[in-house]
Structures are given as structure tokens and as C-alpha cells.
Amino acid sequence: MATVSIDTISKRYGETVVLRDVSLSIGDGEFLTLLGPSGCGKSTLLRIIAGLEVHDGGSVSIGERVVDHLRPKLRDVAMVFQSYALYPHMTVAGNMALPLRMRRLRAWQRLPLVGRMLPGTRKADAEIETEVSRTAKALGIGHLLGRKPGQLSGGQRQRVAVGRAMVRRPAIFLMDEPLSNLDAKLRVQMRAEIKELHQRLGITFIYVTHDQAEAMTLSDRVAVMLDGELLQVAPPQEIYADPDDRRIAEFIGSPKINMLDAIAREHGLVDVAGTTLAIEADALPGTPLALGIRPEAFQLTEYGGTGALTGAVRLVEHMGSDLFVHLDLPGADHPLIARLLAERAPTITPGQTLHLGVRPDRVLLFAPDGRRLRPRRDAVAPVTSLREYGR
Amino acid sequence: MKNRRLRSNRLMETLAAWVLVGPAVALLVVLFFVPVGAVFLIALTDWQFGARTLNFIGLANFREVFSDPGFRASLANTVIYVLIVVPGTVLAGLLVALLIESGKSLRTFYRAIHFVPFMATLTAMAIAWEALLHPTIGLVNQTLGALGLPTANWLRDEATVLPVLAAIGIWQNLGFSMVLFLAGLKSIPRDLYDAADIDGADSWLDRLRTVTLPMLGPVTMFVVIVVALRAFEAFDTVKVLTQGGPGHASEVLLFTLYRESFEYLRTGYGAAVAVVFLVIVMVLTLSQARVMDNRVHYQ
Numbered sequence: 242m243a244t245v246s247i248d249t250i251s252k253r254y255g256e257t258v259v260l261r262d263v264s265l266s267i268g269d270g271e272f273l274t275l276l277g278p279s280g281c282g283k284s285t286l287l288r289i290i291a292g293l294e295v296h297d298g299g300s301v302s303i304g305e306r307v308v309d310h311l312r313p314k315l316r317d318v319a320m321v322f323q324s325y326a327l328y329p330h331m332t333v334a335g336n337m338a339l340p341l342r343m344r345r346l347r348a349w350q351r352l353p354l355v356g357r358m359l360p361g362t363r364k365a366d367a368e369i370e371t372e373v374s375r376t377a378k379a380l381g382i383g384h385l386l387g388r389k390p391g392q393l394s395g396g397q398r399q400r401v402a403v404g405r406a407m408v409r410r411p412a413i414f415l416m417d418e419p420l421s422n423l424d425a426k427l428r429v430q431m432r433a434e435i436k437e438l439h440q441r442l443g444i445t446f447i448y449v450t451h452d453q454a455e456a457m458t459l460s461d462r463v464a465v466m467l468d469g470e471l472l473q474v475a476p477p478q479e480i481y482a483d484p485d486d487r488r489i490a491e492f493i494g495s496p497k498i499n500m501l502d503a504i505a506r507e508h509g510l511v512d513v514a515g516t517t518l519a520i521e522a523d524a525l526p527g528t529p530l531a532l533g534i535r536p537e538a539f540q541l542t543e544y545g546g547t548g549a550l551t552g553a554v555r556l557v558e559h560m561g562s563d564l565f566v567h568l569d570l571p572g573a574d575h576p577l578i579a580r581l582l583a584e585r586a587p588t589i590t591p592g593q594t595l596h597l598g599v600r601p602d603r604v605l606l607f608a609p610d611g612r613r614l615r616p617r618r619d620a621v622a623p624v625t626s627l628r629e630y631g632r
Numbered sequence: 633m634k635n636r637r638l639r640s641n642r643l644m645e646t647l648a649a650w651v652l653v654g655p656a657v658a659l660l661v662v663l664f665f666v667p668v669g670a671v672f673l674i675a676l677t678d679w680q681f682g683a684r685t686l687n688f689i690g691l692a693n694f695r696e697v698f699s700d701p702g703f704r705a706s707l708a709n710t711v712i713y714v715l716i717v718v719p720g721t722v723l724a725g726l727l728v729a730l731l732i733e734s735g736k737s738l739r740t741f742y743r744a745i746h747f748v749p750f751m752a753t754l755t756a757m758a759i760a761w762e763a764l765l766h767p768t769i770g771l772v773n774q775t776l777g778a779l780g781l782p783t784a785n786w787l788r789d790e791a792t793v794l795p796v797l798a799a800i801g802i803w804q805n806l807g808f809s810m811v812l813f814l815a816g817l818k819s820i821p822r823d824l825y826d827a828a829d830i831d832g833a834d835s836w837l838d839r840l841r842t843v844t845l846p847m848l849g850p851v852t853m854f855v856v857i858v859v860a861l862r863a864f865e866a867f868d869t870v871k872v873l874t875q876g877g878p879g880h881a882s883e884v885l886l887f888t889l890y891r892e893s894f895e896y897l898r899t900g901y902g903a904a905v906a907v908v909f910l911v912i913v914m915v916l917t918l919s920q921a922r923v924m925d926n927r928v929h930y931q
Contacts, residue, residue: 291830292829293830313829313830314829319830320826320827320830322826326821326826326827329847330847331846339833339842340830343838344832405827
């Protein structure tokens, strides 16, 4: 029905390449998020799907239909803008009715005064009004229909923008950073409402954001974009735990993943920060590697040595249930950040020497060019030498 | 103790406020309130410019103003002139602004040439127009004649003189309204046009009706008020080109005011005309602002 397929789309503005051969296919009813830092081309890609921007190469299909040369209104898509883009001179009802009026009424029926007298206008207008008020009620803005956008709060405007997009039942729902103008609390609430909306409507959603929390909580799949390239498309959990590229690992996760310089050695060992970890790296001995460890992948151990990182505590941040411990490692230019459970960690004070055990299966290895080096399946060696008493 | 300090603080603040607004207030009083008051007072006398004596004659000047057919004709001419110049300037300015904005090349050039008449001295321009409109050797009639179209004695014919003056008024103010509309067009968020495209309002007429015109509301209000005021003040072209003639066909309020006060030296009568003029302009400005404000600022 309403699948979307994007085939080697490219786009440049003058000399700047905005999109580099992006291909992606989105299933019917899927919630797909385009995630990336600002300037990565995600909004441009969304606008190309909507037909607001013309691409230089490749093609976009919606359903089975190639839509490259169709105007936005013929593509059966609706869009919610970051600024909401509500018409300030129209009431909420007028805003929501506009897409229906444009489709169902002819030009002369839309004329002020005269239009009302033409045959059929009244009936069509009445139907539109019914549909608008039904949609407004479903979104909890039924009581606001007579107001103008200037009289509404940010959250209400957002709902009106969603209502305007929803009212004509499009095949695809496009959202361009719809929550970024809201305050933090409202953003979490609207996030849940968007999720519910998707479940209720069951249509395809394409959602653009730079906020990883939105991407992780809302999506069926996340497409991570950087510098005009699509790096990985996968379910949120996989993006987090099993990234294809160093840049993805660094972009996703807060606090940021720890990246350490390491050297591959023989026999499934890796030298890092003055210690040796038993990790099977798919690289020639002597290759410089980047070793990524998520802050929560550490465990406190009693002893240093092989399989553990040792450093001096620089700073401790109490986050309630968790502790963020900043650790200076010998030979590392950034402090390492470890996230430890507060109740299991004894009092840690700055200056103290700490040993952190690392589970090899939680370590992500990256080649010098940023490509992920996945462990060979047969070579994941269980590590038994660690005596752990908490992470 | 604390109370006293608070009170002296407040005193200092009041003092500072007066010092700060003082110069502006003084200028307003000297340059505006006192002259306006003087005009009101003179309007109640029979003073003639240069005379050593004057008598208070109450509202006699006003009675004379309103029973004078010459003044009524002048008022009617002014209203007609304004009713041509304001819509003409607004529509032409909007059209030119839309055309410039929709094109890509030579924008600065078009902007400049349309703005030049507004910057030029109107008196000098009026003389140029006089040459263009000359009944026999003027370019306008020459062109019309060459095309086989009827010609006219534009500035000496009662039927054409006022429209021709209004056309010159539009020509002069066009640049001003164009510049304001251009600025207004620039400030319309792109998102609104995108939303209109997606909602299906993507023909030029629908875009104009859904986004452009409503969003230009505040600018339009400003242009209408300013151009209306400028049209009410029409004087230069009348003085240079027609002297209010033929007959009273092109006499406008300011010209009547000028002639009564400075040619016939009937200063009291002239002051009464000035008061009427002032009242009309004030009422117009206030009511325009009130009416349009409600429809134009979307709060």
C-alpha cells in the first residue's frame, strides 16, 4: 500500500553535496526515523520525499508509483513542520479545513461570499466541518477550533499542525523535528502521543530528528545519517548495541561512548591504555584500532591487570540511581566515563585509584577508517579471570 | 530609615525620568502643541497676515468654510484624488514587488529605478511631467497621435486634470510602497509556502490568497495609512502644474489653504481650513489604525 522506496537519491546545492546516493526502503505502516546532527541532509531527504525539493539524481516511489515529477499535493503525503507553519490569519478550524477545501472544492467554490451560493458548496463545507471537528476532538483540541494560532500554546499549536496533517488521511505522514520547539516536559508527553497516533492510524510515518531519545523511543527502525550519507538502518536497539560505524557509536548514547586508542596483537589480544584485553580483533597484529566501550559496560573489580582498566578518579557525578565516574587513564587524552550503579558502588572519591573490568562482548572495535570490526563468531572467548562484585 | 531611603530612591527615579524625557517633551510642545494651539486660536479671528489688529469672531470662519462652494469642491477633489492614489499605489506597489521578488536577475536595478521617483524632488519632476503632457509637443500626445489614439489637453481639461495628477501621485509613491512590500515579502516564512504546497494550495492564485496577501496585512496597513496621508498632502504638482485650475477642477485642500493664507492673506480663514484638514487627517489615521489592526495582527 504505502511503502516508500528511495533509490540512490543525490542532491547538491552548488558545490555542496547534501545527499550522496541515499537508498532506503520503508515498509507499509512503519515508523522510520531519520536521525543525524544538523546539516546531515535528513531534512532535505524528507523534503525530497514530500516533493518540496527536487533531487538531482535517483528516484522516489510511494506505493508502487514513481513520484519524482509529481507536485506535493499529488503525492498523498502530509507534513508537520518544525515551526508548525500554521496560517496565522485563519482559525484552528480554518487551518485544519484547508487541505480538505483545497481538494474537494473547486476554485470558484472557494471564493469568499460567492462560493457559498454555488451548488454543492454548503454540503461539502458541512462535511468538511464534521470531519475537522471529529479530528480535533480526537486530538483534544475540539474547544480551540475558533481560536487563531497566535492564541495557542506551543503544545496546542503542535496538535493543530498534526490535526491539519491527519484530517485528510494521507498515505504517508512526514514530520520534520516536530517536537524541537517544545519544552522538555511537553516534549516527552507529545512523544508518547505521536507514538499512540502512529499505532492508531497505522500508516507510514517518516520522522526527522536530531534527538536520539526521540529516535530510540518512537521508531521501528532508525536511519542514521551523517554528512549526506546513510550510515545504518536498523531497529533502535541494534543501532545502539551493534553500530556499523564509529561515527554512529559516537553519535548515539549519552554520555558518549568511550573511545580508546588500541593496538591489535596476536592470539586474540588487544593492547589498550596500559593493559591487555582478551578481544578477538579481525585485524593484523600491530594495526592501530579504536576501541569503544559504552559507559555502562564497565564493572568495578578489586584488582587491576589483564582484562581491567586502571586509572585515577577525577570526578564523580551522582545521578540518583547511577554514578558517572570520570577516570584518568595513563596515555589517554580524554577521561573515561563509567556509569556505575550507585547502590553497588562503594563510596568513590576523586584521586582514588579504580579498576574497571570490561566484558569483551560489550567492546566495539573500529578500524582506523571508522569501519566496525565485528568479532569472528567462533572466536568469542569467555573471560573467567574477572572477579566482579558489581558494575 | 529604610522607608526614607526607599522614598528618596523613588524621588530620584521620577527626577531621572523627567530629565530623560525632558528634551523630547520640550520639542513636542514648542514644535507641535504650541503651533497647533495657535492655529486653533487664529481660526477664531479675522486676522489678516501682516495686520496689526485682529478681532475674535467666534466660529464665523468655520461657517464660511463650510458654505463656500470653492472649499467644498476642493474637499471633494481631495477625496477623489486620495481614492485614486491609495488603491493605485498599493496595487501597483504590490504588483511590482511580486514581480521583482519572483524574478532572479537585476533585482537591485528594478528596485532602484522604481524607487527613484520617490527620492526625487517632486517640483522638479512636475516640470518634467508638464513637458511630457504638453498638448502639442508633449511625448504623451505625440505617442498617442502616432498610434492613432485620441489625444487630450491633459492639464487644461476638467475631466482629465485630476486623474492625471493622481497618476503622477501614484508614480511618485509607487517606489515607497514597493520597498515596503518587498521587505514584507522577505519576512514571510518559507514554511508557510511549503505547507500550502502540501495542503494543495499550490497554484499562484491560491498561494497568493492563502499565504502572501494575509501575511502582508500589517505592511499593507502601514502603506495605506502613509500613502493616504501623503495623498491628502498633495500640493507640489497642483502648485506647479495647474494652480488649481481649470476653474476649481484640480484644487485640493492644501492648495486652498495656501492660496487663502498666503495669496489672499486671509490668515484666519486659512487657519480654519487648516483645522478642518487636521481633523480629517487625525480621524482618518485613528480609524484606519483601529479598523485594520483587528484584522491584520493575528493575535
